[in-house]
Every structure is written in C-alpha cells, then in structure tokens.
C-alpha cells in the first residue's frame with residue numbers, strides 16, 4: 015500500500031515526517047502523470063503545486079478554513095489529499111471525478127466555475143462574511159496563478175481586500191511565469207523582477223519580522239521595523255507595488271520547499287489580516303518532459319494546441335492567408351495563442367498579434383479601439399469566455415458599429431471540461447446584440463469561407479463560432495443557395511415537402527442523417543444550413559410556407575438561441591407553420607465526451623428523427639404511416 019493510499023483526508027497528513035512528505039509528493043506526481051496521460055487533463059499546473067498543496071492542507075484546517083483555487087485546473091493534488099485517491103482514475107470521464115473542484119464531490123471543494131481570476135473576490139466575500147457572523151477562527155485561502163492574476167477581476171478584488179484590514183485572508187500567488195504560454199504584460203515583468211531581485215535565504219527572517227503582530231514586537235516597534243524595511247525595499251524590491259496598495263506582501267518563497275512553505279503559511283495564518291504570499295514554482299516540476307516542454311510545460315495532455323486536421327487549425331491557416339491580403343487585419347488572444355490556432359499568424363505577422371493576458375473584457379474593448387483607428391481586429395477566444403465580455407461587445411463594439419470579428423472556438427458542447435466550459439451561451443447572448451452578425455460554419459471548409467465573409471463586414475461586429483476540435487473531412491457541399499443559406503438536401507423522390515429542417519453549424523450535418531431516417535418512413539425533409547444564424551435570412555419565411563413543419567437544431571442553449579430567432583421571424587411574417595426548436599437544455603451540463611453530452615441532451619440523429627416523426631404524425635394523423643412513429 016502506498017502512502018498516498020493511506021491519505022483519506024487532510025488530517026492524515028498532519029502526522030507525517032518530512033521524509034514521508036517527500037515520498038508522498040513523489041507518489042502524487044507518479045499518479046498525476048499516469049492518470050492524465052490516460053484520461054487527459056491538466057498535468058503541468060498540478061505537478062507544480064504538489065508541495066504547495068501539501069503545505070496548505072497541513073497548516074490549514076479544511077473544510078473549516080476555506081480554500082479557493084483560482085480557475086481550479088490545479089486542484090487535482092487537493093482532490094488526492096481530500097479522500098479521492100481511489101476514484102482518481104475516473105478523472106474527466108462521464109460519471110467520474112470532474113477536472114475542477116466540485117461541490118458535489120467533496121466538502122473541501124468550494125468554487126467550481128473554472129473561469130479565471132475570481133478567487134480573490136470569492137475569498138474577499140467569504141472572509142467578510144465570517145467576520146460578520148463572528149466566526150473569527152476561520153481563515154480563507156486563495157490560490158491564484160500569475161496568469162489568473164492578469165485578469166481585471168483579480169485587481170478589483172485586491173483593491174477591496176487592501177481596505178479590509180481585518181479579513182483573515184491568505185492570498186497565495188503561485189508564480190510559475192506561465193499561463194498557457196509565458197505570462198505577458200507589465201504585471202508579469204513586475205513579478206519576474208521580484209523573482210530575480212531576492213534570494214530565498216533571506217525570506218524566513220523577513221516573514222518573521224514582516225508578519226509579526228505579537229506583543230513582543232509591539233505596534234510601534236513593528237511600525238519602525240516595517241518602515242525601515244519598506245525604505246530599503248523601495249530601492250531593492252519591486253514588491254513595493256503591493257505594499258503601496260496596502261497589502262502585506264511576503265516573498266518570494268520557494269514553493270517546492272515544503273517546510274519553508276509551511277512556515278510561511280503558519281505566519282500568514284496567524285497574522286490576522288490579509289497577506290499576499292508570493293510563491294515561486296516550476297510548472298511541470300519533477301517531470302522533465304513537462305518542465306522542458308517549450309510550448310506550454312504540458313499545461314494540458316493531450317496538448318490544447320490547434321492540432322492539424324481540426325477546425326481551429328483551419329482557422330489559424332486561413333488567418334495567415336487573410337493577413338497577407340489584408341494588412342489591416344490584426345489578431346488578439348487572451349493568453350491562448352496556441353489553443354486558438356493563432357500561433358502561425360503570430361509567427362507570420364509578429365507585430366499584428368496581441369496577447370492581452372487572461373483579460374477577455376479588455377481584449378474586446380481594446381479591439382474596439384483598434385477598429386476605431388481603422389484596423390479590423392479578430393479576437394480569438396473560447397466561446398465560454400466571451401460571457402465575460404458581453405457588455406464590452408454590446409456597448410463598446412456594437413453600439414459604435416465597429417468592425418470587430420469575434421472568433422469563438424469550442425462553441426457548443428465541449429466535453430470533459432464540463433459545465434463551466436460548454437460553449438452553450440454565446441449563440442443566445444449574441445442574438446441580443448443589435449447589428450451583430452453570427453456565422454456558424456458546419457464544417458472546416460466553411461470555417462475558412464465564413465471567416466473571409468466576416469472580415470469583409472465593415473459596418474459592425476461579427477461572430478464566427480465553431481467546435482474547434484471538430485475534424486476536417488466529411489465536408490458536405492450545398493445543392494442550392496437560398497439567400498445566404500445553403501440547401502443541403504431536398505425531399506427524396508416521391509416524398510412531399512413535409513419538414514424544413516434548419517440545422518445551425520454542425521447540426522446541419524446531423525440533419526442529413528435525420529433526413530435519411532425520416533425518408534425511410536415516408537417523410538420528406540428539406541435540410542438547410544443557415545450559415546449565418548443572425549440575422550436570420552428572411553427567405554426562410556417563404557421556404558417555411560412550403561412545408562408542414564419547421565424544425566431547428568442547434569448546439570447551444572435553447573433559450574433565446576437560433577431556434578427562437580427563427581420562430582420570431584416566422585411569427586413576424588405571419589407564417590403559421592408550427593416550429594419545433596431543438597437545442598441544449600438550459601441547464602449546467604455535466605462532463606463527458608461531446609457525443610455523450612449531446613446524446614444526453616437528445617441531440618442524436620436517432621432521437622431527433624423519433625421526435626420529428628411524432629410531431630409530424632400528431633399534426634397530420636392518417637397521412638403518415640403508423641410505423642413511422644417508432645423510427646429508431
């Protein structure tokens with residue numbers, strides 16, 4: 015039996031010797047590597063926080079003390095130390111452990127949102143609440159990476175925390191110098207400067223003096239000491255920035271020295287006010303393949319980069335082509351150059367790409383500025399992270415009718431990252447934005463085609479949304495055009511125009527299989543790919559009149575999505591053909607493979623065919639053969 019298998023909760027850590035802790039760290043690393051290589055997952059970030067997480071659980075008393083992991087992708091070690099070793103092999107599998115903290119999984123898990131830069135705000139609220147409730151024996155701990163610290167919310171929180179002098183709050187900045195790629199920006203340079211300006215040996219002394227609130231070093235003495243220190247630090251140590259905000263700063267500390275970490279954490283815990291602990295770690299620590307990986311230190315396995323043969327790569331390749339033709343086209347990424355496919359564009363036009371850090375709101379308004387000055391920015395982000403920048407899209411871009419193209423990778427069901435990562439909101443949110451045009455390519459070829467159309471739009475914003483991991487191949491050509499829409503299939507010979515099936519994005523291809531199944535039962539289907547889901551082409555109203563039922567299918571939440579827009583168009587044109595809208599239920603959908611999640615949502619061709627058959631039968635009893643109602 016391994017040491018790790020004997021750890022059923024944080025209390026089992028407390029009696030271990032330093033040698034045993036070292037052995038335990040090794041066992042954790044072995045399991046992380048073995049499991050993530052099998053199940054996929056975040057490897058580099060977790061290898062880097064092994065000692066840090068052990069130290070946290072030895073010093074603090076979870077769940078009484080609250081630990082908030084920013085983003086949560088680095089919480090695997092925490093899972094292993096809080097009773098989930100036996101289930102760890104099910105990581106990110108349907109019905110298994112989630113890839114982020116999960117309140118359903120453990121009382122030790124608090125925040126499961128996985129959108130970066132929120133931990134300090136949660137922690138601020140928690141610490142204030144415990145004060146109001148008189149629960150002064152609890153400490154709140156936030157673990158935030160240097161990447162997540164580039165997000166605006168983190169700075170809004172710091173500003174407030176600095177003023178909450180008696181919040182029992184320990185902020186651990188896990189500084190490995192990396193987000194997906196090396197963290198960029200003024201803050202990153204600032205942290206790097208701190209790293210090189212201080213030697214670890216001096217830190218222990220520093221912690222003792224800086225964090226002392228003991229009567230021995232009374233307030234006046236402490237003040238003098240602190241004043242002197244600060245004076246020296248002004249010259250030598252750029253952490254003054256944090257202290258000028260009014261935050262107690264300690265560090266930098268070697269995050270792989272467990273004993274040192276514990277010591278620093280104990281002092282921070284006992285200080286009684288907010289403390290920022292600057293911890294230096296190495297992403298991928300202890301696994302040379304990760305430490306030396308130049309792209310992203312194995313942030314994720316398999317790599318999140320835009321692999322050849324995916325829609326993300328097609329987007330990236332096409333950007334290079336467009337860039338050559340259009341010197342006014344520039345690109346923005348929010349710390350995800352490789353995953354979004356912009357790496358080749360960056361290599362070809364290094365002066366025309368901006369990595370803004372994990373700052374989607376800034377990315378969009380900065381794009382507005384670029385557009386105001388005559389450029390055409392392409393902002394490439396994952397669909398789910400656009401939620402962050404809704405107001406910026408609405409007021410900063412759309413209100414000014416600025417030509418900004420938002421390219422939303424991972425739109426629709428994404429899979430193993432679960433509820434917070436499914437790109438199921440943008441299709442509805444963007445429908446609300448006046449003047450917005452939304453393109454939904456059904457396949458890789460259409461990604462290139464619609465991207466080209468989008469960057470030609472010069473009088474307002476555009477969106478191109480697609481499933482980035484979608485494979486190239488299996489392209490289907492149109493048999494006709496209807497306005498801007500592609501007609502992919504007419505009813506089979508001898509069958510009537512029963513159903514007009516409008517499938518947005520990849521759902522158009524699913525629609526073809528539905529049509530095949532329905533044809534077997536004597537139901538004629540016209541399959542249309544709208545290509546642009548906003549504005550809905552008015553030609554759809556005329557086509558609807560020629561059918562007995564209109565069906566829409568989309569890989570997006572049903573509420574306010576493409577289907578609702580189609581139904582509204584038909585109402586506005588007094589078309590009384592009934593409409594059935596299929597899409598994702600407006601719920602937080604669990605993790606699984608894309609196919610599993612789509613099947614749970616009823617979006618398989620088989621289930622759609624069954625439901626449509628029933629709808630047709632209901633509307634025209636007698637016309638449709640009985641057998642059709644049991645299509646499988």
Ligand SMILES: Cc1ncc(C[n+]2csc(CCOP(=O)(O)OP(=O)(O)O)c2C)c(N)n1
Pocket residue numbers: 059062085087088128129130158159160161162163188190192193194197297313348349350372374399402
């Ligand atoms: C709002 C938001 N944008 C983008 C991401 C995608 N993302 C996940 S982890 C990560 C990098 C995080 O870097 P850091 O906080 O330094 O943690 P590390 O992985 O280096 O430990 C990014 C950009 C996200 N989770 N949330």
